[in-house]
Amino acid sequence: MMTIDDPARLGAETWDVVIAGGGNAALCAAIEAAETGARVLMLEGAPQPYRGGNSRHTRNFRCMHHGALGPLVETYDEEEFWQDLLRVTAGKTDEGLARHAIRTSAECLPWMQDHGVRFQPSLAGTLSLDRTNAFFLGGGKALVNAYYLTAQQLGVSVVYEAQVRHVGIEGARATHMQVEMAGQSVRVVGRTFVLASGGFQSDIDWLARAWGPSARNFLIRGTPYNRGVVLRDMLDQGAISVGDPTQCHAVAIDGRAPQFDGGIVTRLDCVPFSIVVNRDGQRFYDEGEDVWPKRYAIWGRLVAAQPDQVGYSIIDSRSIDLFMPSVYPPIAADSIAELAGKLGLPVDALSATVAGFNAACRPGDFHPQELDGLATEGLDPPKTNWARPIEKPPFYAYSLRPGVTFTYLGLKVDQRARATGPDGPYDNIWSAGEMMAGSILGQGYLAGFGMTIGTVFGRIAGQEAAAHVS
Amino acid sequence: MSLDVTLQTDPGAISTDPIQEARRQIEICNACRYCEGFCSVFPAITRDKVFASGDITQLANLCHNCRGCYYACQYTAPHEFDLNLPRALAAARVDSWERFAWPGGLARLFQSRGEALAVAMVMGFALMFLIIAALPGEGAGFYAWLGHSAMVAIFLPAFLLPLAAIAIGLRKYWREVGGQRISVADVKEALLSAAQLRNLSGGQGQGCNFEKAEAFSDARRHCHQAVMYGFLLCFAATSAGTVLHYVFAMPAPYGFWSLPKLLGVPGGILLVIGCAGLLVLRAKADPDLGAPGRASGERGFIWLLGLTGLSGLLLYALGGTALTGVMLALHLGSVLALFLLTPYSKMAHGFYRLAALIREAQDARARG
Numbered sequence A: 001m002m003t004i005d006d007p008a009r010l011g012a013e014t015w016d017v018v019i020a021g022g023g024n025a026a027l028c029a030a031i032e033a034a035e036t037g038a039r040v041l042m043l044e045g046a047p048q049p050y051r052g053g054n055s056r057h058t059r060n061f062r063c064m065h066h067g068a069l070g071p072l073v074e075t076y077d078e079e080e081f082w083q084d085l086l087r088v089t090a091g092k093t094d095e096g097l098a099r100h101a102i103r104t105s106a107e108c109l110p111w112m113q114d115h116g117v118r119f120q121p122s123l124a125g126t127l128s129l130d131r132t133n134a135f136f137l138g139g140g141k142a143l144v145n146a147y148y149l150t151a152q153q154l155g156v157s158v159v160y161e162a163q164v165r166h167v168g169i170e171g172a173r174a175t176h177m178q179v180e181m182a183g184q185s186v187r188v189v190g191r192t193f194v195l196a197s198g199g200f201q202s203d204i205d206w207l208a209r210a211w212g213p214s215a216r217n218f219l220i221r222g223t224p225y226n227r228g229v230v231l232r233d234m235l236d237q238g239a240i241s242v243g244d245p246t247q248c249h250a251v252a253i254d255g256r257a258p259q260f261d262g263g264i265v266t267r268l269d270c271v272p273f274s275i276v277v278n279r280d281g282q283r284f285y286d287e288g289e290d291v292w293p294k295r296y297a298i299w300g301r302l303v304a305a306q307p308d309q310v311g312y313s314i315i316d317s318r319s320i321d322l323f324m325p326s327v328y329p330p331i332a333a334d335s336i337a338e339l340a341g342k343l344g345l346p347v348d349a350l351s352a353t354v355a356g357f358n359a360a361c362r363p364g365d366f367h368p369q370e371l372d373g374l375a376t377e378g379l380d381p382p383k384t385n386w387a388r389p390i391e392k393p394p395f396y397a398y399s400l401r402p403g404v405t406f407t408y409l410g411l412k413v414d415q416r417a418r419a420t421g422p423d424g425p426y427d428n429i430w431s432a433g434e435m436m437a438g439s440i441l442g443q444g445y446l447a448g449f450g451m452t453i454g455t456v457f458g459r460i461a462g463q464e465a466a467a468h469v470s
Numbered sequence B: 001m002s003l004d005v006t007l008q009t010d011p012g013a014i015s016t017d018p019i020q021e022a023r024r025q026i027e028i029c030n031a032c033r034y035c036e037g038f039c040s041v042f043p044a045i046t047r048d049k050v051f052a053s054g055d056i057t058q059l060a061n062l063c064h065n066c067r068g069c070y071y072a073c074q075y076t077a078p079h080e081f082d083l084n085l086p087r088a089l090a091a092a093r094v095d096s097w098e099r100f101a102w103p104g105g106l107a108r109l110f111q112s113r114g115e116a117l118a119v120a121m122v123m124g125f126a127l128m129f130l131i132i133a134a135l136p137g138e139g140a141g142f143y144a145w146l147g148h149s150a151m152v153a154i155f156l157p158a159f160l161l162p163l164a165a166i167a168i169g170l171r172k173y174w175r176e177v178g179g180q181r182i183s184v185a186d187v188k189e190a191l192l193s194a195a196q197l198r199n200l201s202g203g204q205g206q207g208c209n210f211e212k213a214e215a216f217s218d219a220r221r222h223c224h225q226a227v228m229y230g231f232l233l234c235f236a237a238t239s240a241g242t243v244l245h246y247v248f249a250m251p252a253p254y255g256f257w258s259l260p261k262l263l264g265v266p267g268g269i270l271l272v273i274g275c276a277g278l279l280v281l282r283a284k285a286d287p288d289l290g291a292p293g294r295a296s297g298e299r300g301f302i303w304l305l306g307l308t309g310l311s312g313l314l315l316y317a318l319g320g321t322a323l324t325g326v327m328l329a330l331h332l333g334s335v336l337a338l339f340l341l342t343p344y345s346k347m348a349h350g351f352y353r354l355a356a357l358i359r360e361a362q363d364a365r366a367r368g
Helices: A007-011 A024-035 A053-057 A078-089 A095-114 A140-153 A204-211 A213-217 A229-236 A292-304 A336-343 A347-360 A449-469 B018-032 B041-045 B053-062 B068-072 B085-100 B104-112 B114-134 B148-176 B184-196 B219-246 B259-284 B295-317 B324-341 B348-367
Strands: A014-020 A040-043 A060-062 A133-136 A157-159 A162-170 A173-181 A184-195 A248-254 A275-277 A311-316 A331-333 A395-407 A418-421 A424-431
Touching (some): A007 A173, A007 A184, A014 A024, A014 A449, A024 A040, A024 A140, A040 A162, A040 A184, A053 A140, A053 A449, A060 A095, A060 A449, A078 A095, A095 A449, A133 A140, A140 B068, A162 A184, A162 A229, A184 A449, A204 A213, A204 A395, A248 A292, A275 A347, A292 A311, A311 A336, A331 A336, A336 A347, A336 A395, A424 A449, B018 B041, B018 B053, B018 B085, B041 B053, B041 B348, B053 B148, B053 B348, B085 B104, B085 B348, B104 B114, B104 B295, B114 B295, B114 B324, B148 B348, B184 B348, B219 B259, B219 B295, B295 B324
Parallel strands (some): A014 A040, A014 A184, A040 A157, A184 A424
Antiparallel strands (some): A060 A133, A173 A184, A248 A395, A311 A395, A331 A395, A418 A424
């Protein structure tokens, strides 16, 4: 791989395959295409230390398999995988594309290993995933590094800080990309084009237009470089979209997380053992509805619907050791009133809420690892599990904010990853990864499935583009 | 259940205190855990939620600076969390050696200044020249230049006193990290790990990320093994000579087909090759991932170790020539410096590392 930093060189030749993006899907496409001998150019919008888009923050790959495969145990067959997907998306998926992704995932795992990716056993605290999700040794950035090294060996050219501004299309054929690089606008001419530059969640203005002004209070869990510039350009040119343009996937994360790129460590696992109140000191949802892995995703929306898009999860000293450590220290106080003061919440309201909750708790056995049925009585909203009085100081609180993972709006593709224009499929434009994932994930999320979609369709896009050239 | 959350730090509060900064970074790692498969440090981290200073010292000494976690990390600079765990743990590690050593200032001097090591070595040379010039010889081979009893009088204390100092340091270490009574199984586990340098294997045998950035390589592990086994062979050679001398009344010089030479010559060669390799690798590696301010001392130590091996080989090669006296002074001078500086130079790391591996074996068994 040559890292190109001279704009003149970029525009001087006709590339076989030009790829917009630098994450997992883009890399899979680049590697597949380069293996056929094609001249491949990758245009990564981020600077080198931040290369890899949201793939940098991922940790595993959901994979169908029959019998042990790599780090995966037992069997996870197509039907079970499909049912899992159907459940989280509530049917908002494309069965043909989804099943194609699921079936192809099995052959992807050995391919990933062959191209430098290493796997490790399920991480501590994630044992429930050792049948369905293969974890990357070192996480997503290690995977990204491995792919860049492989691409380098295959002669792929990469430009960092290269923002694709416009895809030049004549009829059903793309001719070039207009790329901003080192302060210049460069016309990059190619025979085929793969678009794998993610969603638009880091463009807060766009997010606010789509979701509403409250989106300005959202935190973005991943890369600040997914601003949807290429997606916007394609939609403006009449490309067919899929996915709800107003929706994003958001989870509840620690409210002190950075605006961008907080990643995995900002997650908060204390909600089921707590009561969660809003700015006014009022509860608004059943914190004990289900185990946290099944509920963390809905809490992003729940907090987003509260005033100022903020919530506060409150526990007492008996619960502080029950969950995975948060990277932020809890706010501690010896009384609820003092805690309210530290959080800036109305003291009377919070005291009344805690007192009301405590009074509604019933005697019973508390079992943090299972649905223990320890529910409140006569409380609205109820807490249906793990309802234990918050009474033993010190008291602790964590603030919550919605953390956006990705947006659903994307390009419509067929099973060969070809993007669709106003008059049917484009001749020479393919799309992969988060940028087209809305076709399959119309709602909700399934852990590790973003990497499945990126790998499966990234590889297909690379193969198809290379075949088109030769 | 309670937890002392007052130990927890703000992930954005970068500290200049080595322990505090390592704690900040370890807490971020514990909330992520992506690196679990690289080495022993990460599984050890997951056993706790908050970290006392002794925990940090243990984790710091368990880290072999393979750097896998750095290149895999999504929180390295320019990210505001500014993670650089290899460096943070290296800083806490050298800090602990300097705290445990007596006198501490000496450790600080020789661990940070290569020139100090060079001066110590030259002083060793000068001392040996003076002694050889002043004392009469009393035997064959190099004993013709410096008698056996004079050698024992110099090197027995020069060997035992630093070992006593190291023992005191290790005792302080063991207390700080909360070590328990040591079992044979713990020691066996630790020795197996050290023998294979398991913590430089990358977890799957692909090696570490020392000199090739995000690409893996076994070069450092192999060079380090050459140094370690070379040193142990040289030590065995000296021990064999001692046994031959006292038990079998067979004083030096020894021929090539004798135990001291059969152990010592390959040992010396391994030591020289290993040290040369480590110096080459260090020149390629990113200094910002190592202990801050200790690069010169660490390089100086490798030179000292390598020259000890090289001068030993030359002494043997030039045996019987007029240069024997000179080579003997150079070799014994470097050995003297190496021995005396053991508690205060990078040499100490071998002892603390082994202690950390034993403690890890204990802790993994008790809480793993």
